Amino acid sequence: MSTQSLAIPGQPLGPLSKHKPGPGTYVSSSQLFASIAGIQSVTSSDSGDASTVTISSAPIAATNVLPCVDAEVLARVTRITPRQATVAILVIGESVCADEFQGLIRVQDVRATEKDRVKIFESFRPGDIVRAQVISLGDQSNYYLSTASNKLGVIMATSEAGNAMYPTSWKEFKDPVTGQAEPRKVAKPF
Amino acid sequence: MPLDTSTYGLALLRLDGRRWNELRRIEAQISTQAAADGSSYLEMGNTKVICTVAGPTEGRRGAGAGGGSSVTTASGTEVKVEISVAGFSGVDRKKRARGDKRTAEMQTTIANAFASTLFTHLYPHSSIIITLQILSQDGALLAACINASTLALIDAGIPMADYTVACTAGSTSSYAANDESADPLLDLNGVEEQELPFLTVGTLGTTEKVSVLVMETRCQASRLESMLAVGVDGCKQVREILDAVVRSRGKKMLEDKIA
Structure with a gap:
């Protein structure tokens, strides 16, 4: 009993x-x-x-999922450099993380074709929400992510004016207010 | 001079409108910081304290540096308390030095109190570090620190015999005024603490076992007994409040487990 x-x-x-x-x-x-x-x-x-x-005293709701190789994640871009974009992984598969994990999208992992012409600042901007795939557990502090697929890339972005933008092509988002187009690595909508 | 002799004598109401045996508003939260093993936030009136507990962790020999006072129990467990007082916490902006004597005494008092009630024999040669940040001070600082530490230690799941709860008690008349008809007061605020003699008393849970007793002011010995009695009674009230905080947290734990 x-x-x-x-x-x-x-x-x-x-x-x-x-x-x-x-x-x-x-x-x-x-x-x-x-x-x-x-x-x-x-x-x-x-x-x-x-x-x-x-x-x-069981720890409360310790449903902490960890990123694994091949998992599809949603992440927010936190910092960009010419060689890589640093992201914070927020969602892994279907589950929301309790705390965020740091990930890295290197310039050669942004898209599958013409890899040497990729420029990070034409693909991501800080604040963008990116759908990406984990390609490696990476080094001590980062998971390595890739957006080299049609369905992967930026899914939500805000313009420099601060408005939410909509995708117009595979490499462009458009601001509905100012009409300004900004380059991004756009994820193909479902 | 006693600040409120005139009004207190007439209506038996103190400066902030309380009666002699009334506590100030106490509000507390538990598990406020996810990163810490245990954490709490406590308000007693306008005194506000954040507490985090780290441990029990493997004890580091010779790691006594870095401020704080520690007590090592018979099992070799180190209970360490670090208090930092925010510069903006008082009425006037004053930076307390690291080795401040009043802070050091509070640290030692708290470390001693918890070294005796925690079951440290279960964690030999490990260290439990209690870090307290004082955000705002308006009397009963030591009491607030002890209560916040208790909550954080419960949150950390460190076994203890019972809650250590504390509050202050004072007397309506100063030492110099040789007033025979001095009333005891419960839970002095900052202004009252500056004027009147007071003591901080900490008891073990519902029992009337006094585990902490600190008095920094001078007071006539005949008044001590009534002050202590009022203080111990106040501790029981504080215990009820802390109980409610822990229970509401525990309820969530039960619900989460079922879900």
């Missing part, structure tokens, strides 16, 4: 004659007390004499 309730430090849990102390509890003057805040569970032993009280 197992019942679930909440216990907080110092809370009396019953006399020692009825219960045995488990993890997260302590005994003081033949009385059982909780020593941590957590979920209290009482498990009766098979021999049938005394049940054991344990308290576990």
Whole structure:
């Protein structure tokens, strides 16, 4: 049998004659007390004499997904240099990350063709939301990402004027207010 | 001179409109910083404190540098407390030096208090570091620090015998005024603390076991007993409030586990 309730430090849990102390509890003057805040569970032993009280403080909602090779991720561009774009990975597959991971899109991974003519600043700008694929777990601090596919690239971008833009071709976004076009590596809409 | 003798004598109301046995508003949050092992934010009136707990981690020998006061228990567990006071926290902008004596004493007091109530024997030769940031001070600084530390330690899941809760108690009449009919006061604010004698008392949970008692001002011995009684009673009220904070957090934990 197992019942679930909440216990907080110092809370009396019953006399020692009825219960045995488990993890997260302590005994003081033949009385059982909780020593941590957590979920209290009482498990009766098979021999049938005394049940054991344990308290576990399970970390809350530790559904932390990690990027893996070939996973499709959504990331926000945080910084660009002529050689690479640094991004913060926000979503992996279908699940939203608890905290963001740093990723890197190198200039040779931006598109599949004419790789040597790619310019990072004509492909990404800080603040863009990019759909990308993890190609390698990378070095100590970065995951290496690639946008070398039609369906990968920038999916949301804001113009220099600060307006949300819409894609007009595979390499251009357009500002609906100013009419200004900006170059990007555009992801093919579904 | 006592700041409120005239009005207090008439209506028995203090400067901020409280009666003698009323606490100020206490608000607290638990798990405020995701990166820390345990964290909390506590407001007692206008005193605001952030606390983070790191540990228990592997103890580093000879890592005593870097400020803070530490107490090492019999099992070799180091409980270290670091307090930093923000420059903007007081009425006038004043930078407290790192080795400030008042800060050092608070650190030692808190470290001693928790070294005795935490089950440090479960974590031999490791260190538990409590970091306190004081954002705003308006009386009961030590009490706020102790309460915030308790919450953060609970959040970190470090086993302890019971909550250590603290509050202050004072007396309506200063030492010099040889006033026989001095009333005890609960939870002094910053202005009252400057004028009146007060003590900080910390107790273990619902029991009346005093684990912390600090008095920096002079007071007539005959008044001490009533001050202490009021302080211990105040601690019980504080405990109820902290309890509610932990329980609301725990409720979320239960819901998350079911979901």
